[in-house]
Amino acid sequence: MPLQSDSDNKSDSDNPRDLPSGENLDRDARALYDALNQLIRVHQFRDRDRICGYDLSVAQCYALETLVHQGPLRLQGLASVMYLDKSTASRVVDALVRKGHVDRIADPADRRAALIRPTVQGEALYQTIRADLIAEERAMLEGLTPDMRQAALTLIRQLTQAAHRRCGPGPGGLSPVQNET
């Protein structure tokens, strides 16, 4: 995680205004909220559109992706990576099993548990979809210089990290996400 460019912290003095930085932070937070909102909606829509062409829902595709990247997982693990209730995860897996993209195998360590694993077909399908979606990203990046692309990556990752920190251990984390209000 390169948290780079503390060296450029001079920007406070660059700023001709005499606003305290807190006000700028508020303004930026509002702007970021709106900008991210737009970005997320447009991506959600586009992903749905793309993925549905492969007879897969977005949640199913995300589950498949998780299993391809992280290897066989138990239902609990999959559910917590996806921020879902185990019952929802179970039904998503049902659909993937029905479509032949995933199978459940017995967990040798625990006869209650099942490991969920992508099939060869499922893995291939995921790679196809991934290539398709990456082509979309490439098209979007075409107008940006390499420098800007790097900056975009860094920033998006930082925002994601910050969000993770505030959401508890999310995707990649296996601890259960439960709201104890």
Next chain:
Amino acid sequence: MPLQSDSDNKSDSDNPRDLPSGENLDRDARALYDALNQLIRVHQFRDRDRICGYDLSVAQCYALETLVHQGPLRLQGLASVMYLDKSTASRVVDALVRKGHVDRIADPADRRAALIRPTVQGEALYQTIRADLIAEERAMLEGLTPDMRQAALTLIRQLTQAAHRRCGPGPGGLSPVQNET
């Protein structure tokens, strides 16, 4: 596709590496795909969590937001801004009407049509939720310098614009202009 490529598409000479720019682009596209994926999932989850505390679904909140920002809309307009089928939009509006956040008023210009308009209560609720979500963004921005925050905004907006161009007339776009590319 006139993306706003500033000056040169072929800034190979800018790049100190000897990789052709296409390879870097591929690599960046993959990285961007993964990074955006993470960001979007985490945001989706967080928004759902936050919004549900106000007895509103995410789609309902988005519809309310659209109506607050854009003023009274017809169902068609709302549906196209939300990238939804009109039937889905109709049911989302039903829910909002039931909860008292929105009402349908007759369109004087067309007796078939109805204008959908947030109620005072709905507007207040949206502002509350918005403030809540913006506070989240602010917390995420705290670790970034003002420069980086500005850069993040610019980049996220550019990515959104690029995605819009590829998705046809999207949110904010009420223009019936279909893809002419």
Next chain:
DNA sequence: TCATTTACGTTGCTAGTACCAACTAAACTG
């Protein structure tokens, strides 16, 4: 060892999302 408790996953329930298709009613078109 047997009873209790805890954990894993499934299923029933309810609400919401999302699309297509069919429908009513109003508005345009000739």
Next chain:
DNA sequence: CAGTTTAGTTGGTACTAGCAACGTAAATGA
């Protein structure tokens, strides 16, 4: 005034999402 188009609703189906209630298996403990 037909005939067509447009606005919105409703029916049907599949999926998403969470809670609660299971059955079964493992862990705990007396």
